[in-house]
Amino acid sequence: MEEKPVVVSMSNEIILSIEDLQKEGSKKLPTFKRDFFNSGSTGQITVHENSTAYSKYRIRPRVLRNVSKASTSTVVLGRRISFPLCVSPAGLQAMAHPDGELATSRACAKRGIHMGISSFSNYTVEEVIQAGREVGPTGHVMQLYTMKDRALEERIIRRAEAAGCTAIFLTADSPVLGVRYNEWRNDFRTPDGLEFPMIEKTTEMIKAQTHDSSFMAFNSDSHSWADDIPWIRSKTKMQIWIKGVLTAEDVLLAREYGCDGVIVSNHGGRQLDGTSATIDALPECVEAADGKIRVHIDGGIRTGADIFKAIALGAECCWIGRPVIWGLAYNGQKGVEKALDILYDEFRRCMMLTGCTSVSEISKASLGIVRADGPLARL
Numbered sequence: 246m247e248e249k250p251v252v253v254s255m256s257n258e259i260i261l262s263i264e265d266l267q268k269e270g271s272k273k274l275p276t277f278k279r280d281f282f283n284s285g286s287t288g289q290i291t292v293h294e295n296s297t298a299y300s301k302y303r304i305r306p307r308v309l310r311n312v313s314k315a316s317t318s319t320v321v322l323g324r325r326i327s328f329p330l331c332v333s334p335a336g337l338q339a340m341a342h343p344d345g346e347l348a349t350s351r352a353c354a355k356r357g358i359h360m361g362i363s364s365f366s367n368y369t370v371e372e373v374i375q376a377g378r379e380v381g382p383t384g385h386v387m388q389l390y391t392m393k394d395r396a397l398e399e400r401i402i403r404r405a406e407a408a409g410c411t412a413i414f415l416t417a418d419s420p421v422l423g424v425r426y427n428e429w430r431n432d433f434r435t436p437d438g439l440e441f442p443m444i445e446k447t448t449e450m451i452k453a454q455t456h457d458s459s460f461m462a463f464n465s466d467s468h469s470w471a472d473d474i475p476w477i478r479s480k481t482k483m484q485i486w487i488k489g490v491l492t493a494e495d496v497l498l499a500r501e502y503g504c505d506g507v508i509v510s511n512h513g514g515r516q517l518d519g520t521s522a523t524i525d526a527l528p529e530c531v532e533a534a535d536g537k538i539r540v541h542i543d544g545g546i547r548t549g550a551d552i553f554k555a556i557a558l559g560a561e562c563c564w565i566g567r568p569v570i571w572g573l574a575y576n577g578q579k580g581v582e583k584a585l586d587i588l589y590d591e592f593r594r595c596m597m598l599t600g601c602t603s604v605s606e607i608s609k610a611s612l613g614i615v616r617a618d619g620p621l622a623r624l
């Protein structure tokens with residue numbers, strides 16, 4: 246991506262923010278789809294707090310600095326990307342737009358960032374990567390659940406590696422699905438015609454089950470660090486990242502088991518409601534990582550300033566889930582590009598307005614926190 250602001254503020258443009266995209270994208274979906282994509286679990290506390298928790302931080306800008314050559318680019322998973330944002334693995338993208346993960350892959354390649362491919366992708370890892378490569382250089386990671394059928398899990402790992410993925414993101418927060426009243430109320434089922442080719446499920450097989458029962462049948466809840474990490478390590482040379490970590494204790498285990506990184510994540514508030522916002526869990530995870538393994542974050546990131554704050558608190562990179570879904574629903578590949586352009590432009594302006602000329606200059610000193618009745622406190 247070129248290092249100049251993308252013009253998003255045209256007067257006839259109705260989508261200026263991720264909030265606009267959420268509104269317009271959601272409008273295009275029937276209730277059962279919109280509820281599936283947008284909801285969190287149980288009381289919707291964590292899904293809400295993931296975004297709102299960012300607002301307690303205030304930015305401490307430095308002024309009168311030469312920011313004419315400010316660069317947003319950074320190296321993540323061994324490749325230089327245009328800014329510290331990538332796309333989280335989210336299943337069932339063809340339910341938002343027929344092109345699904347293919348459109349997302351093309352948009353990511355066009356905008357120079359990495360994409361996570363869900364095990365519940367509606368297209369194969371080979372198809373998704375190929376679609377991106379037709380547009381430009383790509384970086385993909387394969388999301389994995391611990392599976393009852395280890396032979397299937399191994400086939401996915403091997404296909405991902407052969408297709409060119411650089412890492413496995415092992416989702417560790419889902420021994421069972423969260424409590425999702427909306428899915429149950431709507432008797433949510435995967436729409437006819439959609440397949441999950443990576444887990445080798447045809448539309449006929451999927452039709453017979455609810456989302457919940459098919460997940461339970463396939464996913465292993467007897468997983469453990471000792472049983473799963475060395476086993477994955479023995480099957481692949483790809484990096485191994487643990488997605489869904491929220492505590493210092495688990496970061497220490499990830500280090501002990503030789504993982505390459507963790508994604509501080511609560512699954513977008515869809516699994517255990519009542520967990521803390523990821524931005525609030527980030528500091529203890531960064532401290533426990535102690536620079537020995539990498540720490541990324543997802544959940545609730547909706548503005549360029551949110552990205553800036555997460556980087557200031559020690560994340561190497563941020564990932565987004567729903568903004569991509571809203572982009573797909575709004576206008577396929579172009580809608581995803583729109584989501585990425587909004588966040589890129591906001592992040593770049595935020596860097597320039599805080600006097601940062603490179604991502605590595607963003608630090609704790611860039612943030613403060615407002616405590617009751619007090620002046621801005623430094624972190």
Ligand SMILES: Cc1cc2nc3c(=O)[nH]c(=O)nc-3n(C[C@H](O)[C@H](O)[C@H](O)COP(=O)(O)O)c2cc1C
Pocket residue numbers: 281282283295333334335336363364365388416488510511512513514515543544545546564565566567568570
């Ligand atoms: C519709 C949807 C499907 C998802 N599917 C998966 C998945 O298959 N595997 C996974 O590890 N996480 C999945 N996630 C979680 C995302 O990877 C990510 O953690 C979350 O969406 C980030 O929060 P955000 O949506 O607020 O940006 C899904 C999230 C959504 C909203």
Ligand SMILES: O=C(O)C(=O)c1ccccc1
Pocket residue numbers: 335336337365460512515
């Ligand atoms: O719903 C989810 O959060 C999720 O992880 C998922 C799992 C399988 C298919 C689609 C989404």
